[in-house]
Amino acid sequence: MDLSNLFLSCDWGTSAFRLRLVERESLKVLAEESSKEGNAATAELWKQAGQPAEQRVAFYLAIVQAHVRKLEEAAKTSLDEVPVVISGMASSTIGMLEVPYKPLPFATDGSDLAVKILPATPEFMHVVLLISGVKSDDDVMRGEEVQLVGCGFENTAEAQLFLHPGTHAKHVLVQNGQATTLKTYMTGEFFSLLSTKGILAASVEEGGKLDEGANREWFEKGVHASQETNLLHNAFLVRTNDLFQKASKAENYFYLSGLLIGSECGDLQANPPARITLAGEPTLVALYQAALRTLGLDRQSAVQTKMAEEVTLTGQAAVLLHHLGELRQP
Known part of the structure; x- marks a missing residue:
């Protein structure tokens, strides 16, 4: 296994x-670990630990280290x-360390995103490339900017839209190789x-699929x-x-x-872009694709879909490539 051609995403x-x-x-995934140790839960654990502020990064990296050990077992080699x-x-x-947002615009190749490089230590033998989010005058995002980079937008004057469905859906306009405007929708x-609180909760039931029974018909009625x-x-x-x-229900x-x-x-609909790239989890991407079709937007804009894992890995690899020289410095 060529360790020089690997990274931990x-x-x-x-x-x-x-x-x-x-x-x-190749962006081939060799091993994977996941958990519910999100930043909100980790922040609460950090608060309860009552440790000095200067220990915060190490506290978070200890969680990463525990998962690295499991990947080492799966890969049967030290990482x-x-x-x-x-x-x-x-x-x-x-999170582990607050890094200021990169103000819009930013390059869609990931070359100018805000990052923080944390050198390796005896306790954590990995250099860390921590990628920050992006802000406009009245909006923000963290994580989706990397996925946008992973979409591989063409450098063209035509308006292209990055649409990331989710709890807080993101719409980012791309032109001439730059992400220029950002809008967040609290749709999710x-x-x-x-669907879970108030009077409507008793009238809906989760668990069905879009193409089961009359579900698609009712979805289109809603659109x-x-x-x-x-x-x-x-x-x-x-x-x-x-x-x-x-x-x-x-x-x-x-x-x-x-x-x-x-x-x-x-x-x-008021100003459809030339292209729309839907990037996210498969279930949500399918719903948004159906909505765009119902609205006729697929006839005005070329719509392509990409999955969250693909664009996350591609985006992270692109940002890493721009900073490899810095990471290799002693």
Whole structure:
């Protein structure tokens, strides 16, 4: 195993931790570990530990080290001196070390993202490349900027859109090799609140798939309704759909999803980009792809889809390549 061609990819979000041993050139994943040790839970453990502030980085890296040991067992070799690339919330106020946001614009090849290099120590034998997030005058993101880099956008004057579905969906406009504007939509969080809290929770049921039964039909009804009348009124129809037995609870789940995703994506109709790249988890990507099709946006914009793991690894590898010289300095 050529250790010089490896890196440790750490995708450390608010609620989850994932570490992969990756071949840098092929991006082949050789081993993987994940847990629920997200930055929010780790920050709470750090707070309870009551340790001096200067020990915070070491406290977080101890979690990384425990997972590195498991990867070493899987790979049957020591991984000392293999660099660790960390993206996500680890560079935030709840992470190991707060790194200032990179102000927009930023290069889509990842060459000018804000990073912090942490040298190897006797306790943690890996140099760390900690990638920070991006901000506009009124918006922020952490983690998605690396995924945008991993999408490989063309350097063209045509407007291209990076659309990352999630709890806080991100829309980033790309032109001439630069990410220039950022908008966050709280679509996933609103959906979670409406489907689990309050009066609508009793009228929806999770667990179905988009292409089961009439789920897609009800999802498309939600998307169409989002363009025709007010969202706050439409949301109440989730209750009356159930009350009047117009839709099953599973179908209602997709109707509510269509309402919210349609409301988000409807903003694109006024000025559709030349291309839209959907990048994220498969289930969400499929829903957004269906919404764009229902709205007719796929006829105005070329739509391509990419999975979260692919773009995360590709983006991290690209940023790592730009800083390899710095990481190798004694």
